[in-house]
Each structure stands twice: as C-alpha cells, then as structure tokens.
Amino acid sequence: LALIYAKTHSHAVAGMILRGTFLARSLDLRWFFGGQGAARLLPEAWEAFCRPIPVIERDDPTLAYHRRVHGGDRSVALSWARAWSAWTDRVVTWNLPPPPHEQEGDQDAERLLAKARIETHYALHHYFIAECPVLDGIDALADVPVSIVHGRRDLTCALESSWTLHRALRGSRLVVVDEAGHVASEPAMIDALVGETDRIRRRPA
Numbered sequence: 001l002a003l004i005y006a007k008t009h010s011h012a013v014a015g016m017i018l019r020g021t022f023l024a025r026s027l028d029l030r031w032f033f034g035g036q037g038a039a040r041l042l043p044e045a046w047e048a049f050c051r052p053i054p055v056i057e058r059d060d061p062t063l064a065y066h067r068r069v070h071g072g073d074r075s076v077a078l079s080w081a082r083a084w085s086a087w088t089d090r091v092v093t094w095n096l097p098p099p100p101h102e103q104e105g106d107q108d109a110e111r112l113l114a115k116a117r118i119e120t121h122y123a124l125h126h127y128f129i130a131e132c133p134v135l136d137g138i139d140a141l142a143d144v145p146v147s148i149v150h151g152r153r154d155l156t157c158a159l160e161s162s163w164t165l166h167r168a169l170r171g172s173r174l175v176v177v178d179e180a181g182h183v184a185s186e187p188a189m190i191d192a193l194v195g196e197t198d199r200i201r202r203r204p205a
Helices: 002-008 026-033 043-050 061-069 074-092 106-124 159-168 187-201
Strands: 016-019 146-151 173-177
Touching (some): 002 016, 016 187, 074 106
C-alpha cells in the first residue's frame, strides 16, 4: 500500500523505509497458503492447518477458511479462526521462542475472529490488487530515497520480494538483516530500522 500510494503521489513523499516487502502476487499467496511454499518448511503446522478442511476443498484453503470464519455459527467460525491463526502465527514467529500460554478471554476471541475474517477476506480477493501493479510504474519513485529492510529468516514475506523490488527500483537500498525474521520488534530488526531512519534523516534536503 505504501508503494502504491507513493507512486501515485510521489511529489508528497520525502523518503520511504519499507520492511518485509509483500508484492501481493499469486506466487506470494501460494507461498503462504499453498503446499509448496512455507508448508514445506513447517509440515506439521501445515498439516494441522489443512486437517479440518474437507478433502474436496483442499485445493483452495483460503476459500475453505473464508467460508467458515464468515459463517453464521459463531462457535464454528471461532474454531476455524483459531486454526487459521495457529498457522499464520507459526509462519510469522517460527524463529522466535514460543510465547507463554495464556487463557483466551472473550475479548481475545473476538479480536482473533475479527483478524481472521479480515485476513481471509483480503487474501481471497488477492488484496484487491491486480497481478503485478505494485511494480508497474515504479520508476515514478526513481528520485525518492527508498530503504528496503528485510529479515533473512522471514518466512511470511520471502526475501525474493524485496530483492525483486530493489532490482526494479533504481537507487533503492536493500538491507538484509541476517539475524531477523518477520516481526518488527526483533532487536536486530529494530536496529536496522532505526539505522535506516537516521540515515535518511541525515540526508541533505
């Protein structure tokens, strides 16, 4: 979204620091919600994610989950939302220690269900973005300072996305953080983001 906005209103953008590039291509969706991407690195979690889906619907897990979490039976929707969240959380935090187990309250359940509904809605509709418009017209940002920061251990947004953006955007700077994954609050990622912010801040006007 930041890139699409910046291309459209490049005159209003002084600089950009992007973390964990996601280009919303079909291959990005297949990486996260298909059996040949992150699933190959986390097979146990992927099997648990697919287990509740009827065999006839397993070709499109996103659609199967969307139907259930948006269904009228709240208990069924919540059960599927928990399974959805278990998979997405596992991919996002695979390189981090497991968080302490906390009992889920009503407010937590509502938040989890709302999050799953939003995520399935956007994923099912390919984020309301055509196949590759994020990179189309990217030359509009040729004169805008852009730092692209990406954790090498990020399984949510594969490093290839940031590499592809960097190659397409002349003059951009790619910072690969070897010790970090996807989560912005990881210490190595914080250091990299602060460092790039300071670097852009110090640029002459």
